Amino acid sequence: MINVENLNLEIIRQWIQKHKPIELLQEAIQCDSVNPPGNVMDFVKIIQRTLYYYGIETEIYRSNLEKANIVAKVKGKHKGKRLIFSGHLDTVPIGEKTWDHSPFSGHIENGKIYGRGSSDMKSGLVAFIYAMIFLKSTQALSTGELVFIATFDEETGSLGAQQMIKEEQINEFDAMIIGEPTDNEIVTSHKGALWVKVDSFGKTAHGSMPESGVNAINGMKSFIDDISGISLFKDNIDQDILTKSTMAVTMIEGGSNYNVIPDYCTSTIDFRTTPDKKNSDILNALHTYISNTSKKEDTPHISIKPIVNLAPLNTLDNTEIVKVTKDTFFEIYNINKITKRMNYFTDGSVFSSISRNIIILGPGEPSQAHQPNEYVNIKKFNQSIELYISIAKNYLKSS
Numbered sequence: 001m002i003n004v005e006n007l008n009l010e011i012i013r014q015w016i017q018k019h020k021p022i023e024l025l026q027e028a029i030q031c032d033s034v035n036p037p038g039n040v041m042d043f044v045k046i047i048q049r050t051l052y053y054y055g056i057e058t059e060i061y062r063s064n065l066e067k068a069n070i071v072a073k074v075k076g077k078h079k080g081k082r083l084i085f086s087g088h089l090d091t092v093p094i095g096e097k098t099w100d101h102s103p104f105s106g107h108i109e110n111g112k113i114y115g116r117g118s119s120d121m122k123s124g125l126v127a128f129i130y131a132m133i134f135l136k137s138t139q140a141l142s143t144g145e146l147v148f149i150a151t152f153d154e155e156t157g158s159l160g161a162q163q164m165i166k167e168e169q170i171n172e173f174d175a176m177i178i179g180e181p182t183d184n185e186i187v188t189s190h191k192g193a194l195w196v197k198v199d200s201f202g203k204t205a206h207g208s209m210p211e212s213g214v215n216a217i218n219g220m221k222s223f224i225d226d227i228s229g230i231s232l233f234k235d236n237i238d239q240d241i242l243t244k245s246t247m248a249v250t251m252i253e254g255g256s257n258y259n260v261i262p263d264y265c266t267s268t269i270d271f272r273t274t275p276d277k278k279n280s281d282i283l284n285a286l287h288t289y290i291s292n293t294s295k296k297e298d299t300p301h302i303s304i305k306p307i308v309n310l311a312p313l314n315t316l317d318n319t320e321i322v323k324v325t326k327d328t329f330f331e332i333y334n335i336n337k338i339t340k341r342m343n344y345f346t347d348g349s350v351f352s353s354i355s356r357n358i359i360i361l362g363p364g365e366p367s368q369a370h371q372p373n374e375y376v377n378i379k380k381f382n383q384s385i386e387l388y389i390s391i392a393k394n395y396l397k398s399s
Contacts, residue, residue: 007140007393009332012386021130021385022113022378024050026106028122029115035090035155039066043089047129047150054133061169067152069160069169073145074136076396080144081174083321083395085128085388086347087362088154088161091117097372112375119364123376124179124384125150127363131388140389144396147173154347157195157308161350175321175357175395177388180346181364184380184387186325188359189341191245192312192349194271194279196286198223200254202300205261213261217254219300220265224249227289243343246272265300268307272343275314279306310349319357324395325387332390342366361387 024046033040048058051072062068070089094103094116101107103116113123132148135141149170151160164170180187200220205213228247247269254265271282283306290302315322317339329337339359344366348358363384368374 007138009386012134012389013382015134016130016382016385019130019133021126022108022381024129025113025118025123025126025381026108028126029106029113029118030104032104033090034093034116035153036093037066038090038153038156040089040152041066041068044068044070044150047125050129051133051148054137056132056136059169061164061167063152063160063163067160069152069164070148070150071169072132072148074132074141075145076141076143078143081396081398082145082147082171083392084147084149084170084173084176084351085132085179085392086149086151086176086351087121087125087128087179088151088347089125090152090155091120091122092155092370095372099372101373103374108378111378113378113381114373114375116374118368118374118376119181119366120369120374121180121362121364123364123381124181124362127381127384127388128179130385131392134385134389135392140393141396146392146396151347157193158310158345158347158350161347165350165353170354173355175319176348176351176355176359177321177391178346178348178358178360179362179384180344180360181362181366181369182340182342182360183365184361184363184384186322186329186337186339186359186361187342188313188315188317188322188339189275190313190345190348190360191343192273192277192279193308193310193345194273194282194306195308196269196271196283197305197307198267198269199303199305200265200300201303202261202263202265204263207259207261210261213263214298214300216262216265216300219302220252220254220267223289223293223302224267224269226293227286230285230289245274245277272345273312275312277312279309279311310345311352313346313348313352313358315356315358320398321357321359321395324398325359325361325391328387328390328394331394332386344369
């Protein structure tokens with residue numbers, strides 16, 4: 001048994017070297033959890049088996065035969081704060097470009113492990129698992145509770161996290177660390193996401209007589225051009241912290257034949273919003289535009305429907321989890337860290353409805369997320385385990 005009173009970085013590193021967490025990460029990468037279809041059950045079983053081996057019970061909350069959330073808990077000797085380790089089980093597709101190594105190989109070369117999900121974010125999940133195993137096996141938690149959660153369908157709009165909140169699969173918590181790729185930097189703020197389905201309804205006509213119809217594609221083009229040009233966003237943010245809110249048309253489809261004026265066109269628009277901007281403000285602006293333009297004759301009818309509506313995350317630097325994390329970096333590495341911001345969204349958008357004390361900290365490289373030949377640096381991966389162990393111990397001992 002490790003003497004927790006004399007716990008230091010060298011002891012943790014020896015433990016990591018002995019238990020070889022890279023082997024579990026390799027197995028996790030070799031497990032296909034691409035979304036769609038988002039079948040994560042094999043990955044869930046790997047996690048459940050690993051935690052059970054070390055005496056940690058898990059709860060599986062199925063959404064259907066292919067999708068589930070998983071929760072595990074380690075309690076200290078005395079009641080105290082609750083800290084959550086959070087991540088997601090699914091990955092994005094491998095893409096059309098040929099990889100140098102199989103995306104499900106877990107190939108190791110030059111200090112890196114390759115494969116889909118290596119950075120985003122199976123390395124973060126496996127690091128959480130081994131931090132939890134260490135804290136359980138050494139009985140290093142004197143107070144509080146450490147909770148591990150992994151969700152399905154994060155990549156398609158944080159659906160697993162939303163189900164977790166709706167069905168009360170987790171209770172209130174004091175702080176959360178999300179293991180998304182940050183290169184082990186402390187991220188406290190990220191953008192929200194508003195994905196909107198836009199439908200344009202017109203009237204068919206023969207292609208040789210366009211004046212007899214109402215062209216739904218032209219209506220969609222006008223809608224996109226107009227809202228791109230109006231002031232939907234009035235960001236009051238520091239440009240050194242986060243880029244401004246953005247809008248991108250990501251899908252569009254319309255028309256039924258070469259010689260028919262289309263009576264229907266559909267598109268999706270991806271809005272990314274900053275912490276000072278409410279998604280509802282954008283929706284209101286869109287509805288106002290539609291209301292004003294619908295009064296015009298011979299104009300396609302436009303309707304909108306939110307597909308994903310996730311708020312931005314903004315954790316203040318003076319919260320305890322941020323302070324403890326900064327202090328831990330200095331304690332074990334003698335590094336003064338500053339907090340950073342990211343443009344992507346995480347499950348933190350959903351979980352912030354319970355607590356605003358959320359940080360993102362993971363070993364993956366942000367630039368590798370969703371890329372061919374995705375990899376994670378093994379040194380960063382091992383360092384994240386050191387950090388998770390130390391942060392959890394320091395945060396919960398202050399209960």
